[in-house]
Amino acid sequence: MATRILIVDDSRTEALRARLLLERAGYQVTIAADGSEGLARAAQDKPDLIFLDTIMPKLNGFEACGKLKLDPKTSKIPVVLLPTAEEIADMPSGPALDCFLTKPYDPNMLVEKVKSIVSDNSKAGSTDDSMRYREELALTRQQLEAANRARRDILANMSHELRTPLHEIIGMTDLLLGTQLTPEQQGYIETSKTSGNALLSLVSDVIEFSELEAGQLGLESKPFELQEPIDRMLEIMQPRAQEKGIGISTTLASGVPKSLNGDANRLRQVLANLIANAIKFTEQGEISVRVDVETQHDREVELHFRVRDTGIGIPEDRRELIFEPFQQVDSSATRRYGGMGMGLATSRQIVKLMGGRIWVESEIGKGSTFHFVVKFGIVAQVVKAAPVAAASLNWPRKLNILVAEDSPTNQLIAKSSLKKEGHTVTLANNGRECVQAYEKSRQVANEPLFDLILMDVAMPEMDGLDATFAIREKEKVMGGHIIIVAMTAFATKEYQEKCIASGMDAYVTKPVRIAELDKTLEPLMNRAQQISKAEVCIAPVDFAAALEVVGDDVDILREAIGFSLTEVPEELRALQLAMDNGEPKGVEAKAHRLKGVMGNIGGLKARDIAQKLETMGEQGNLDGGPDLVKLLVKEITRVINFYQDPSWEQRAREFQAGNHG
Structure with a gap:
């Protein structure tokens, strides 16, 4: 009797690919579309082996695996988890897990993994198996970390090498468009710029998708108003739709929270990709966006977005495939409508990253409706920053x-x-x-x-x-x-x-x-912190004042600095003690001493603060004195740090040369 295998994967494309490979090898295969269906089929059919995707809506692979191992009916069935490379680092290493195979996998590895498990099935659950699993997991983690580092470097270099010449091409065409051109030349340059921007967009799409697959793009979690990403998407997309005579409408159902917490930019990106796709394949009619509440609990809401068009529609056998990279309905669509088929693939990855799910319903000749469901936090009304003055x-x-x-x-x-x-x-x-x-x-x-x-x-x-x-x-x-x-x-x-x-x-x-x-x-x-030479001491030291004291001799200044700064810490401690004890005469004496030291080495701001403290002590009124002492300590510290940098002497000589030039 053939070995019976259950594949649990929400990607129909991935599941069908695995089934085809395994059936060719002589195995009997059934498919479940999510974790819940997988649990039901496993309990009913009792397969010999289960392949379990990790990222699935509602019940993910790790949770499903735990339930399988806790159920006496299915606890003995070997389970092969199918994580992506970035998930390996977070995988548990307990004895409940039997095996794993990293996506994307080689077809031969899939079949070999089945053969290995089937031949060792009698030993499943033994201590040796558990030890072997942990060793295999640790080794794979090390290999994948090295591979991911290499992949990150390749992505960064590819991004740089592709974008640099594109930047130069587009930038130079912009400059050229600002010169005197004939209408014919203007047309040529504008065409070149349009082509350059199109190429840049394609490069950006490929790089972003690669980053998503490599787990290098994260999510923000910030309060935002739901209408904002929708409005920003419309600003970009409505002009494109109007060029084709297509309208775009948006509807927020009653009960949809207006103030949310999550990644507004990623939401806008998914909406923009779906709208761009709808515009591309719609010649007449309209495009509508609708938002409804799917579920809501306490401070969390699951929103259901629908993007409906009146375009050409998608055949049933291609509806899962279009979410794969570089795929379109057919080759004629690529020739007629253009594009590389990256927008939907990127949207699917982003929605998965947000913990949601995405799918499409379609009818040939009547149009398509793209659905995605994602969770957000609910917050009180977002406090908007005051509008910036037009000036x-x-x-x-x-x-x-x-x-x-x-x-x-x-x-x-x-x-x-x-x-x-x-x-x-x-x-x-x-x-x-x-x-x-x-x-x-x-x-x-x-x-x-x-x-x-x-x-x-x-x-x-x-x-x-x-x-x-x-x-x-x-x-x-x-x-x-x-x-x-x-x-x-x-x-x-x-x-x-x-x-x-x-x-x-x-x-x-x-x-x-x-x-x-x-x-x-x-x-x-x-x-921004405003910096002006009138309000902020540009440097804690004024070289003109410092050099004037020593007769414009940098060597003498160096000796004076070494001598002066050795006594500063003790003088500061004595000043602080006098202030703490409320001794005006002590404050006056120590501030006078520090005023002289700072003046001799060009610390003019510190000198002026010390002068104020000296006057306070002389008048016998120390109100506000502790704050001035703190300010003096801060400013003297800046002077000390300035002179502890060996480059000060070179800068002083450059200043000296500039003044004598």
Whole structure:
């Protein structure tokens, strides 16, 4: 009698593929579409072996496996879990699990796994089997971690290598479109730009899908208003639909919570993909979006989204296949409608990532309805930020921008585009030059401050990550916080996280467009710490004052610093003690001493604070004194840190040379 195998998988395509392979090898195979159906069939049919997908709606594979092992009717049936590579790290290693096979699997491995389990079936559940399973799982985890690291590197490099020339092509066509052209030339350039943008879109789709499969794209969990992602989707999609004379309507059923917690951007992306697909295959009629409550418990709701079109429809035997990458209804659809078939595949991966499910109902010649169900938290009404005044939008003032970029072509694009908007641009060829330019702007009196740094990531000598870290370290001494925006062709989530971890404020992917940069900068500029030379001490030390005291001799200044700073910690402790004990005369004496030390080495802000404390002590009124002492300690610490950096002497000599030049 043939070995009976039960396959439990919500992907009909995957299940049918496995059944075909196993039936060819002589096995008898049945299919269950989800975990609940799988439990029922296992109890009824008592198969010899069960293949169990891990990610399924309602009841996932791990939960189903646990129930199978607890049920006396099915506890002895070997179960083969089918996790993806990224799930291996989280798999339990207890004796209840028999075996696993990582998706995507080689057909020969599938058949060999069945042969191995069937031949060893009599030993299933033994201690040796359990030990072998744990060893196999540990080894596979190590191998997959190495493979995932390699995959991440390949994705990052592929993203960079593809996007960099595309950025240059699209950027140069933008510049060319801003010149005097004949109508014929204008048409040629606009066609080139359209083709470049189409290619960029395809590259982005492939890279994003690869990231989803590799588990490199995560989800945000933030409060949002449901109408917002819907409105943003409509802003993009309605013009496309109007070009074909198609209307788009949206309906939120009564009872649908308006304020949710979850990933609004991913929701918008799924809706946009489904609407784009509907527009592509609909020649007349309308497209409708409807949202209903599927289930609701306490502070959680499961929403059912429907996207209905009046398009060509999908044959029944192709309805599961269209959710696979690079698949369309048939080859004629690809020729007629274009595209690579990535939108639905990406949507399916995102919906799964959100813990939901997606499917389609369709009738040839009448249209299709795409359904997806996902969960969100329910929150009180989202408090919206006060609207920004119109004068503050779109970079109200002309900015002084430092652009760190090693590519001459990208430098030309950035400089030309930003100057056209009225901004001043300084170029740095690598991270080291960027740090030097930033330092110069903060230390030299007649150098204008930069408002913003656009930082490429991949540069020679010093990359953008190290340059950003160096600037943030210098700000600990100099004060302030300049906005740094990553400007890179590395489009993966891992690189985005690296940029933020290094101290960058935001991240834009090449090719960078002014409109995208505007959108990224708007919230940053509104909350940015304003730095002006009148309000903030650019550096804690004024070299002009320090050198004047020592007769413009840097060597004498070095000796004075070494001598002066040794006594500062003890003087600060004595000042703090006098303040704590309420001794005005003690405060006056110690503040006077610190005022002199700081004045001698150029710590003018610290000197001025000490002067205020001295006056308070002299007048016998210490009200507010403790806060001033804290401020003095902070400022003196900045002075000490400044002089502990060995580069101070070189900077002093550069300042000296500049003044004598």
